[in-house]
Every structure is written in C-alpha cells, then in structure tokens.
Amino acid sequence: MRRARHCLGWHPNPPHELLNPQQLRRHVFAAVGRLNRPMRAALLPCLVVLLLAACAAPRQQAVAPAPPCAQQGLASWYTRMPGQTRTASGEQFNPAAFTAAHRSLPFGTRVRVTDVATGRSVVVRITDRGPVAHDRIIDLSVAAAKVLDMRREGVALVRVEPLPAAAVSASPALDAAAGACLGPQIARS
Numbered sequence: 498m499r500r501a502r503h504c505l506g507w508h509p510n511p512p513h514e515l516l517n518p519q520q521l522r523r524h525v526f527a528a529v530g531r532l533n534r535p536m537r538a539a540l541l542p543c544l545v546v547l548l549l550a551a552c553a554a555p556r557q558q559a560v561a562p563a564p565p566c567a568q569q570g571l572a573s574w575y576t577r578m579p580g581q582t583r584t585a586s587g588e589q590f591n592p593a594a595f596t597a598a599h600r601s602l603p604f605g606t607r608v609r610v611t612d613v614a615t616g617r618s619v620v621v622r623i624t625d626r627g628p629v630a631h632d633r634i635i636d637l638s639v640a641a642a643k644v645l646d647m648r649r650e651g652v653a654l655v656r657v658e659p660l661p662a663a664a665v666s667a668s669p670a671l672d673a674a675a676g677a678c679l680g681p682q683i684a685r686s
Contacts, residue, residue, distance in 0.1 A: 570634035572610060572655040574642030575627065584625040591638075595619060598627030598636040599657075606659055610635065612645045613654045619644040620660065 575598065577590045584590050586604040602608065602623045611618040619641045628636040635657055637645070647653040 567656055567658040568634050569613070569654070569656045571632055571652050572635045572637055572645075572647070572657075573628055573630065573633050573652045574639060574648060575636045576639055586624045588624050590625075593640050594638060595621045595641050595644075596624040596638045597621040597641060598625035599623045599634075600626060600628075602659065607662075608635075609658045609660055610637065610641065610645065611656045611658070612647065613656055615646065617645050 576592050582590055584596070584598075590596075597608065597610070599606075599608070604623055606623045607620055608623065609618050609620050619637075621637060621641050625636070628634075633652070635655065637647075639648070642648045645653060645655070
C-alpha cells in the first residue's frame with residue numbers, strides 16, 4: 498500500500514494528478530458525509546456565520562500616508578565618476594544642482610537639511626538612492642555641501658526635514674535649468 502504526506506496527515510492512496518473541480522467537490526462532500534451527525538449540525542452554523550462575517554466586514558478606505566518625520570544624523574557629500582551620469586531616478590546627475598540621495602524618501606521630495614553645529618540650511622530635492630555608508634542618513638550634492646560648508650570635513654551632523662509640496666511649489670526660486678531644483682536658502686538660527 499502506497500502512502501503519501503498531505504496537509505492533514507498521511508494519505509493511504511495518493512492522487513496521481515490534480516483533481517478537477519468536480520472531483521474536488523465530490524471529495525469535500527464525501528469528507529463532510531463521513532462526519533457524524535452532531536458534528537455536521539455544528540459545522541453548518543459555523544460556516545454560515547463565517548460567510549456572513551466575511552461579507553459584512555467593513556471596507557478599509559485608503560488613508561493618506563503620514564508625512565515622513567524629521568531625521569537627525571550624519572550627512573556626507575558625493576559626486577559621480579565620469580561614466581556615471583544618471584541617478585537612480587533616471588535624471589542626469591548635476592553636481593551643481595541642489596540634489597541629494599536618500600534611502601527611502603520618494604524621488605522629487607524636497608527636504609530642508611540643516612547643519613546642527615552651524616545652523617546653516619539648504620533645500621534639496623531627492624533624486625538618488627544612498628548613502629552607501631550605513632552610518633549616514635543623506636548624501637548631498639557638491640553644491641549643497643558648499644552651502645553647508647561641509648566639503649572639507651566630508652561629513653556633518655544634520656537634521657533632515659521633508660517639506661510639504663505646497664510650501665515648496667509656491668517658491669519663486671525654482672531653477673528650470675537644473676531640473677527644477679531649489680536654490681540655496683541659507684538661514685542662521
């Protein structure tokens with residue numbers, strides 16, 4: 498006698514091929530028929546309640562995602578090698594534009610990066626993925642690093658705050674030549 502493993506234990510006569518819907522229905526009715534009468538009587542109300550509960554479940558409505566929170570950590574600056582001209586978003590890399598690389602923020606998100614030590618800040622647009630170093634939270638373009646005065650040290654402790662889209666789109670500082678990047682906005686605390 499051949500035996501095969503299935504989801505409820507060992508099957509004495511394993512099926513050699515998949516069951517079609519008619520065969521499956523016959524097996525299910527046969528399995529229910531093998532149940533004793535009190536078990537069948539208890540099973541039917543449970544199935545009806547389960548079916549009604551599934552149909553009456555409230556539909557979940559789409560909720561707008563919560564705005565990302567501000568982060569504080571190390572930032573570095575980066576540039577591309579001569580052969581690497583495209584960012585992860587597909588845009589042409591421009592070291593003179595105010596752009597940045599972030600691991601999780603959506604492409605096109607504008608963030609205010611503030612150097613905690615000096616209070617200088619710059620608004621950049623996320624166009625790439627990174628940083629590669631695990632202890633950093635953002636990689637800035639050369640132009641943004643110049644504004645924060647962090648090119649010599651290479652890294653700086655910064656605070657990254659995502660900006661609402663409405664607040665940025667009304668700004669007249671859009672630079673179409675640099676891919677609609679915002680120019681530097683220096684603020685002293």
